[in-house]
Amino acid sequence: MMRSPSRARGLRRIWPVVLGVMLFASGIESHAAERLDSIRQRGVLVVGVKTDYPPFGMLTANAQQEGFETDLAGDLARRLGVRLRTIGVNTTNRLQVLDDGRADVTIATLGDTAERREIATLVEPDYYSSGVTLMTRPDSLIKRWSDLRGQTLCATQGSYFNRTMVERYLLQLQTYPTSRDAKLAVRDRRCAGWLFDNTAIAGDLLSSEWHGYRIGPPPELVTPWAIAIARNARGSAFERFIGDTVAQWHRDGTLIALEHKWGLPPSTFLARMHALWTIRRANGHYLCERLADGQWPVACRNPIFVTSTDVTGLRRWGLWLNEKTGVNLTCFYDDYERRAFLYGIALTLSLTACCICGSVAVALVMVHLAHLSGRVLPAAMRGIAALARMTPPLLQIYVVFFGLGSFAAARWSVHFSGFWVVTGVLCFYTGAGLMHTFDEAWVNACAKHAGSISGAPGPRELIAESSSAVTAALVNVTKATMIASTIAVPELLSASTSIIAEHGNVGTMMNMLMAFFVLETFCVLRLLQWAHRRWCDVPR
Incomplete structure (x- = not known):
């Protein structure tokens, strides 16, 4: 079978191109x-x-x-x-x-x-590596990123990390057009530090102009x-x-x-x-x-x-799922983030347990103090309880952690633990609400025992008289533990937002977070119902 002249001419035109590409590729490989x-x-x-x-x-x-x-x-x-x-x-x-x-x-x-x-x-x-940190004044006491909550930082306009660091640590930024301006603002105490690349800051600190200034917390976004x-x-x-x-x-x-x-x-x-x-x-x-x-x-x-x-193993499965579907479960297959996520779960469960037990204990103590003889102490307890119920718990946390905490740190070098500040505030807030509930239960119990010598009602009877309200309050405080992330307690919400800041997998992590809290709330509810049946069934 003979080729047509036009086809032969086409092959002759293509062949030099193919040969040239092959020679070019082999030349690159040889080079x-x-x-x-x-x-x-x-x-x-x-x-x-x-x-x-x-x-x-x-x-x-x-x-x-x-x-x-x-x-x-x-x-x-x-x-x-x-x-x-x-x-x-x-x-x-x-x-x-x-x-x-x-x-x-x-x-x-x-x-x-x-x-x-x-x-x-x-x-x-x-x-080598670089990350985001702070240049701070010689007298700065900033050692951790959590120390920056509520403080103003200087930043350079256009830095890629500004938004991420603001979202991660709830920072307040003053942005300047040049790094020089931002550093001068730090010197003039217009902000607590300059947010920038740690290697650039290290170079600045070698100069006589910035001698004695410090590099702040460990670098982030490395x-x-x-x-x-x-x-x-x-x-x-x-x-x-x-x-x-x-x-x-x-x-x-x-x-x-x-x-x-x-x-x-x-x-x-x-x-x-x-x-x-x-x-x-x-x-x-x-x-x-x-x-x-x-x-x-x-x-x-x-x-x-x-x-x-x-x-x-698990890492292969997690990476394969991300590559095929875009579902990025880094908290499963990444060792570091899995530890942070599991630690966040453990800390959230610890907060929940402490807040549930502490809220009931605070309420029982307050209601008994409110029913002591005299006028001053009962009136004071009822006033404190009313103030606690009317003040948002987040505001109480800020007052204790940033207000009293800053004073204690400056005056006595005492630093408040974020975990125990959140636990104490939520126990106080929820306990004040439960005190009002127990107060009504106290009156009802005393009416039942009128003329008897049974004395003041005990904890079991008070809880039994108001079991529905107690269960509702304790379920609410379970959900309120997420508020701990506002002062950098590394509970589950904080761990999840850190993972989101690194990978941008918002939908995946938020769905996992919702599933966890639905499951936790369900388990707490069933546990409270079981405890009520075992402990609070008062003989009629």
Whole structure:
């Protein structure tokens, strides 16, 4: 069968294109494979580093580049046995210099994100991290994020973390157009601290202008940093060499030593990575050694980029469900968030138990004091109970925690526990309401015993006389325990909102939260009914 002339001409036109694509692809692959050999042959490693981000990258008085990341570049060159040549880069062009071949490597405070992995090869393991913290005045007493409730913070306009941190910790922000303005506002006591990246703050604190100022609470929204090479070098010997070098930096303490050299505060990330990369198995081998396919074990990788095919068990199921349906149950398959979620459940149940028992106890004490002989104490108890019932519990919590708590901290260095403040306020509020109920039950019980010598009614009789009202009040206080999140008690609502702030899975976490409280309320109701039958059946 003969081909038509037009078809033959079409094939002749297409064939050079196909051949060109194949040659281009093979050229890219060959280029990636030969990058390490090429660097060794020319005897120079070209690394892009920042010059405007002290102490990670900066210029000396004679315009020489130096800093934390410049030292890392020098160590890479030394291990390769070649000379180092650095070029200055900034946030805008630090990946572009890889594409156009001006640099072999970029070490420039580059956050390890999915978007950047589409542009370049980001080498694992990550070598440093940054997060959001505060720059505070030398006399600041802020140590935890929970210390900031109700205080005003300075922030820089356009910072990506402003909204997330406000929602997570109920912060009040004053935003300034530049970081310089925000820092000056801190100095002038217009706000408690400057909300910004911890590595930038660490660089500022090295200057004489901000000497003595402090870095505040542990960083939040932590993003690891990665060394970047060209995208076509993914899976190459060059990538493997850099990854093995970073792993060795973690093992031998090189990164921690550089952190100390450049005056940076100790990093939780580096301490954790040093501990991880020095763990040995029973056979003496490191836990974090490359597998047969050249990949690092899952436990040693950036968890953000682990997929369901990389893991087994519950984590695999959770990741698969997220990948297929978008239902992100991180509280099941993520170890850290599972612990936080379970701790939140335990704390919520503890709050519930304390508030139920405490409310009944407070009500019984108050009603007995209200029926003592005399006028002053009974009148005082009834007035206190009325005030407690008419004041919203959230306002009471704020008054005790922020008002009395701030006074006690400043005067006697006594810090109130958020858990016990919430427990005490809810017991007082609910107990005051139950006192009114028990007061009526007291009158009814006394009327029944008129002329007898039975004396004042006991707790069992009071509760039995008002069982429906007592059950309703205790079910309400069960639901009110969520109010604890307003003062950073890490109960279930607080844990859930933290997970939402990290992953944005609002619908999933809110539905789980609703299901938990429906189940908890149902169980509390049945338990109260059972307790009433077992304990409060008073003989008629």
